[in-house]
Amino acid sequence: MDTLKKVTYCVGDGIGPEIMEAVLSIMEAAQVPIEWEEVVIGEKVYLSGNTSGISSEAWDTIRRNKVFLKAPITTPQGGGYKSLNVTIRKSLALFANVRPCRSYAPFVETKHPDMDVIIVRENEEDLYAGIEHQQTDDVVQCLKLITRPGCERIIRYAFALARQQGRKKVTCFSKDNIMKQTDGLFHRVFDEIAREYPDIETEHMIVDIGAARLADTPERFDVVVMPNLYGDILSDVAAQISGSVGMAGSANIGEQCAMFEAIHGSAPDIAGQNIANPSGLLQGAIMMLNHLGLGSYAETIQNAWLRVIEKGIHTADIYREGVSTQKVSTKGFAEAVIAHLGEKPVQLKPVSYEDGLQIQIPKYERRPRKKELLGVDVFVDWDGSNANELAEKLQAIQGEHMRLSMITNRGVKVWPNGFDETFCTDHWRCRFESAEPIAAAEVPALLQRALEAGIDVIKTENLYTFDGQRAFSLGQGQ
Numbered sequence: 001m002d003t004l005k006k007v008t009y010c011v012g013d014g015i016g017p018e019i020m021e022a023v024l025s026i027m028e029a030a031q032v033p034i035e036w037e038e039v040v041i042g043e044k045v046y047l048s049g050n051t052s053g054i055s056s057e058a059w060d061t062i063r064r065n066k067v068f069l070k071a072p073i074t075t076p077q078g079g080g081y082k083s084l085n086v087t088i089r090k091s092l093a094l095f096a097n098v099r100p101c102r103s104y105a106p107f108v109e110t111k112h113p114d115m116d117v118i119i120v121r122e123n124e125e126d127l128y129a130g131i132e133h134q135q136t137d138d139v140v141q142c143l144k145l146i147t148r149p150g151c152e153r154i155i156r157y158a159f160a161l162a163r164q165q166g167r168k169k170v171t172c173f174s175k176d177n178i179m180k181q182t183d184g185l186f187h188r189v190f191d192e193i194a195r196e197y198p199d200i201e202t203e204h205m206i207v208d209i210g211a212a213r214l215a216d217t218p219e220r221f222d223v224v225v226m227p228n229l230y231g232d233i234l235s236d237v238a239a240q241i242s243g244s245v246g247m248a249g250s251a252n253i254g255e256q257c258a259m260f261e262a263i264h265g266s267a268p269d270i271a272g273q274n275i276a277n278p279s280g281l282l283q284g285a286i287m288m289l290n291h292l293g294l295g296s297y298a299e300t301i302q303n304a305w306l307r308v309i310e311k312g313i314h315t316a317d318i319y320r321e322g323v324s325t326q327k328v329s330t331k332g333f334a335e336a337v338i339a340h341l342g343e344k345p346v347q348l349k350p351v352s353y354e355d356g357l358q359i360q361i362p363k364y365e366r367r368p369r370k371k372e373l374l375g376v377d378v379f380v381d382w383d384g385s386n387a388n389e390l391a392e393k394l395q396a397i398q399g400e401h402m403r404l405s406m407i408t409n410r411g412v413k414v415w416p417n418g419f420d421e422t423f424c425t426d427h428w429r430c431r432f433e434s435a436e437p438i439a440a441a442e443v444p445a446l447l448q449r450a451l452e453a454g455i456d457v458i459k460t461e462n463l464y465t466f467d468g469q470r471a472f473s474l475g476q477g478q
Contacts, residue, residue: 004035005292008062012071013043014266015330019278020071022334023285029338032289032297037061042073046081053084063092068259069288071281072266088259089123094252095150096157097121097231098287099263101218101238101248104348107309108318110243114219116349118167119238120158121231123252125150128228135458136381139427146182146227149364151189157253158225159197160359164290165223166352169201170194173210173226173234181473186227207234215241239263246317249283251291255361258291260284274329277315279305282337295353301337302353306345308336375402375433375463376443377472381456383426387415394430397449399442402432433463 009024011017027034039058046053053073062068068088075081088094098120105113131143155172162170172190176183187204194202205213207230214221215237226234239248245264252259262280270276282305289298312325313336319327328336344350382390387407394404407415408431409424432446443462450457463472 004033005067005294006035006037006065007067007069007288007292008037008039008065009069010039010041010058010071010073012041012266013074014072014268014271015276016042016071016073016266018272018274018330019262019276019281020069022278022330023069023282025334026282026301026337027285030297030301030341032294032301034292037065041070041084043076046076052082052087054087059091062088063257066257067288067292068257069281069285070259070261072262072264074266074268089252092254092257092259093124094254094257094259095122095124095153096251096253097123097235098157098161098251098253099235099239099248100283100287101235101242102244103242104244104247104306104309107312107314107323107348108243108247109320110241112218112241112243115238115242117214117218117221117238118161118165118223119231119235120154120161120223120225121235122150122154122226122228123231124228126228128232133459135379136426137383138425144179144182146185148185148189151186152193152364153255153361155186155190155193155225157359157361158223159193159200160361162200162223163197164357164359167200167222169203169222170197171202171210171221171224172204173207173224173230174204175207175230177206181471183227190225211237214238218242244279244318246277247279247283249280249285249287251284251287253291253359255363258288260288260291274331275316276330277317278330278334279315290353291358293356293358295355295357299351299353300341302351303344304337304340304342306348306350307340307343308333310345310347311340369466370468372437372465372468373440373443373462374437374465375405375431376446377461377463378430378432378446378450378457379459379461380428380430381426381458382428385424387418387424387428390428390430391415393453393455394432397446397453397455398432399446399449401434401436401438402442402446403434404430405433406431427458431463437465 011020039061041054041058073084100118103110103113103115125145127142127144129145134140158170174183174187176187211234239245248263250261250263261284264280286298286302313328314324315333398404406413408429412422414422447457465471
């Protein structure tokens with residue numbers, strides 16, 4: 001007998017209790033070796049006065065068991081309530097969001113009958129770090145943070161998942177033709193790790209054309225890995241065009257913990273009516289079984305589910321006259337899956353998973369590099385419009401080594417040799433640069449001279465090389 005795995009679960013809100021009951025009944029019938037431990041999170045906890053929606057006791061249980069199957073929850077309307085999904089992902093460092101998007105044509109309507117793609121999205125950093133500032137009257141900024149550890153973890157996970165699932169190709173989406181440092185790092189790490197997986201085909205696409213092709217011909221993709229923002233948008237696009245938004249599961253994977261769920265919400269308008277489709281949560285649970293190394297159980301349940309779908313035994317949301325053969329309730333659908341355990345689909349492609357294929361993410365090993373300071377970008381709040389006037393002020397404070405080399409506005413070079421037609425705001429990036437490495441003390445000395453000259457410095461960014469490689473962007477027009 002397999003050793004019991006401990007798993008935390010919550011029934012959630014709205015349709016959550018109904019679909020969780022259906023999923024647990026299928027798990028029990030399949031004799032999945034799991035010991036379940038329930039926690040209460042969500043709307044009841046919010047309304048009890050806990051603005052995070054989760055108690056310390058629930059946290060303890062989730063962290064102890066490491067694996068969490070979550071039904072949809074409701075965040076009460078009004079201010080002051082934090083998103084529980086975001087809280088869990090960030091608190092438990094669930095760095096990978098995994099969303100399989102597969103078509104089940106002709107049984108579920110879709111324009112893309114051959115679609116079968118897994119979107120792997122980095123889940124913690126990028127613009128979603130949420131670091132924003134207003135710096136001048138006209139300009140706000142949001143910092144896009146991309147880290148090498150973050151890139152390595154998500155890309156290694158994408159390749160390991162591809163190998164576990166028997167996938168043949170991994171595609172990387174980035175925008176490194178524009179963001180050469182941040183997205184450039186993501187692309188470089190992808191190329192580095194791809195060399196460790198010679199059995200898997202790889203490709204890279206600029207995200208705009210990649211997104212267009214994903215929407216138009218998704219069947220050309222297998223596994224797609226991308227940074228957080230692109231992944232957030234395109235995983236929803238992929239789920240929508242597959243025709244099965246209500247049937248898709250999602251995984252949030254960390255080095256220590258993992259959370260599995262449906263991608264849909266709590267649908268309070270149909271709660272308690274026994275008509276909800278439990279397929280999305282079941283797909284999340286199947287992903288959970290693979291994560292736990294229980295591939296044979298995942299295979300049995302998934303193939304039974306596929307057999308039910310192709311036999312036309314459908315809940316109301318996907319029921320279609322002439323295609324479906326039987327309209328069933330939430331409970332009735334679960335009973336149909338149970339009745340078909342041990343069977344495989346005939347028309348749809350069956351799945352095949354192995355036991356024990358858990359994905360291990362290696363710890364990041366920092367590689368020290370030689371870091372040298374070459375200058376500083378000084379960001380200035382100035383309400384003038386002629387960059388030549390600003391340049392005169394700045395040249396008066398430049399040092400012996402660091403000389404004013406460039407002024408940009410919104411990333412466009414406006415000095416030297418700027419154009420009168422360029423539209424400028426009150427936010428100016430002023431680059432002071434040295435031909436040779438300088439001492440760190442030269443930067444604060446420059447800022448002191450700026451202060452004395454009445455120049456309103458709002459932020460600075462040091463300019464470095466790493467192992468002799470320039471590690472900062474140029475301005476547009478250079």
